[in-house]
Amino acid sequence: MSRPARPRRRRDAARTVAYHVLRAVTADGAYANLELARQRSRLSAADAAFETELVAGTCRAMGTYDRVIERASGRRLGTLQPAVLDVLRLGTHQLLAMRVPAHAALATSVDLAALEVGERVAGLVNAVLRRVAAHDDQAWLDLLGADEDELGRLALTRSHPRWIVEAWSRVLPAAELDAALAANNVAPVPTLVVRPGLADVAELDGVPARWSPYGAHREGDPGAVPAVAEGRAGVQDEGSQLVALALARAEAPEGPWLDLCAGPGGKSALLAGLARQDGTRLVAAELQEHRARLVADNLRAYPEPNRPVTIVADGTRPAWVEGSFARVLADVPCTGLGALRRRPESRWRRQPSDLPGLTALQRSLLATAITSVRPDGVVAYVTCSPHPDETSAVVADAEGVTVLDAPALLPEVPDAAAGPFVQLWPHRHGTDAMFLALLRRDPIG
Numbered sequence: 156m157s158r159p160a161r162p163r164r165r166r167d168a169a170r171t172v173a174y175h176v177l178r179a180v181t182a183d184g185a186y187a188n189l190e191l192a193r194q195r196s197r198l199s200a201a202d203a204a205f206e207t208e209l210v211a212g213t214c215r216a217m218g219t220y221d222r223v224i225e226r227a228s229g230r231r232l233g234t235l236q237p238a239v240l241d242v243l244r245l246g247t248h249q250l251l252a253m254r255v256p257a258h259a260a261l262a263t264s265v266d267l268a269a270l271e272v273g274e275r276v277a278g279l280v281n282a283v284l285r286r287v288a289a290h291d292d293q294a295w296l297d298l299l300g301a302d303e304d305e306l307g308r309l310a311l312t313r314s315h316p317r318w319i320v321e322a323w324s325r326v327l328p329a330a331e332l333d334a335a336l337a338a339n340n341v342a343p344v345p346t347l348v349v350r351p352g353l354a355d356v357a358e359l360d361g362v363p364a365r366w367s368p369y370g371a372h373r374e375g376d377p378g379a380v381p382a383v384a385e386g387r388a389g390v391q392d393e394g395s396q397l398v399a400l401a402l403a404r405a406e407a408p409e410g411p412w413l414d415l416c417a418g419p420g421g422k423s424a425l426l427a428g429l430a431r432q433d434g435t436r437l438v439a440a441e442l443q444e445h446r447a448r449l450v451a452d453n454l455r456a457y458p459e460p461n462r463p464v465t466i467v468a469d470g471t472r473p474a475w476v477e478g479s480f481a482r483v484l485a486d487v488p489c490t491g492l493g494a495l496r497r498r499p500e501s502r503w504r505r506q507p508s509d510l511p512g513l514t515a516l517q518r519s520l521l522a523t524a525i526t527s528v529r530p531d532g533v534v535a536y537v538t539c540s541p542h543p544d545e546t547s548a549v550v551a552d553a554e555g556v557t558v559l560d561a562p563a564l565l566p567e568v569p570d571a572a573a574g575p576f577v578q579l580w581p582h583r584h585g586t587d588a589m590f591l592a593l594l595r596r597d598p599i600g
């Protein structure tokens with residue numbers, strides 16, 4: 156008896172690389188953006204663009220696609236082989252979001268599964284994706300959202316975990332919630348920033364930033380800009396520029412400035428230039444040695460006088476004398492939920508259980524920041540997260556300080572006030588969702 160002929164499988168370059176990037180993200184905890192940059196060189200420009208959209212879009216919407224796949228397969232996700240699940244996620248994104256014709260999405264996914272996982276899973280992938288293709292994206296959202304409340308439907312439609320939608324709903328008017336979540340699904344144009352005193356914004360060859368006098372938006376490889384290559388400029392979201400600028404604008408005594416959590420050094424690089432213009436020096440402290448090296452690299456172009464200093468130090472156990480500084484930036488480790496636009500997978504990787512450990516560290520670092528500044532000196536407490544547990548709740552516990560009116564120091568930025576704090580938003584400002592509290596240390600005794 157003759158065996159049935161094995162189907163001829165075709166390898167699609169962009170989808171194969173996309174699959175390996177997604178596997179690195181889901182199985183090894185890789186960052187999608189870094190992995191995309193690492194593997195992209197294997198592709199033509201057109202294939203690289205397709206692959207980037209395929210991976211980034213799949214990562215962003217992964218939680219929603221998983222629910223589609225669960226329903227379409229009639230199986231719990233945990234019973235699917237992880238590699239097969241990744242093929243199904245990529246296929247689902249092509250079917251529901253990329254306008255790839257269904258026959259092409261199906262055929263290439265089945266070939267990918269057969270070549271990368273094994274011929275035995277081809278039938279399963281074919282059957283599940285056929286059922287996914289039976290509805291368009293809106294029909295799937297209607298189907299899955301039928302039993303959900305309003306926040307649940309928003310979570311599904313805008314592809315966010317429910318706990319993040321709930322946190323946003325605590326700090327944003329209900330009418331803005333949908334726009335705020337939608338803005339997280341659009342990758343931003345990169346923003347560049349000059350090192351003050353070392354380069355001019357015109358050298359960035361981009362569109363000037365809306366409010367930061369140091370920034371410009373520019374598509375393409377930042378390394379192609381000579382000022383960036385020479386360390387006289389860098390890459391930095393406008394929100395990060397604005398919070399650093401607000402600290403520099405606050406009224407404070409004379410004396411050196413400290414960046415307590417400096418790595419990789421974006422804000423240090425801006426503050427160092429502003430400190431030099433103020434006739435003083437920035438000390439940039441970072442716990443991890445490899446990140447301190449990144450800080451030093453970001454600061455490399457600054458010459459004497461008042462050349463910035465980078466040190467490896469634990470900000471919870473200061474290596475300096477109390478009250479040594481006039482201004483301190485505490486840009487603390489946080490969930491990073493304010494930068495979801497730029498980190499497609501992170502919304503699904505982060506968990507509410509991350510919060511207690513982070514908020515304990517944030518309180519400890521803020522306490523050090525306060526004792527590091529001299530009486531009357533100013534502390535900027537900054538997070539790249541709008542989650543209230545990491546922002547106002549941490550500041551509420553700070554002792555020995557008076558809360559300053561931070562929005563008053565950024566009067567050109569509309570709708571940035573959250574009480575005495577600054578809260579920026581992608582949908583309002585086109586920036587990351589940075590939070591800033593400015594605190595003045597009270598006189599001692």
Ligand SMILES: C[S@@+](CC[C@H](N)C(=O)[O-])C[C@H]1O[C@@H](n2cnc3c(N)ncnc32)[C@H](O)[C@@H]1O
Binds near residue numbers: 395418420422468469
């Ligand atoms: C949010 S990032 C800072 C980003 C930075 N300000 C910038 O703009 O590029 C927080 C940094 O704090 C560092 N860090 C964590 N724990 C620390 C500690 N105990 N002391 C000092 N730095 C710490 C992390 O390694 C990380 O580099």
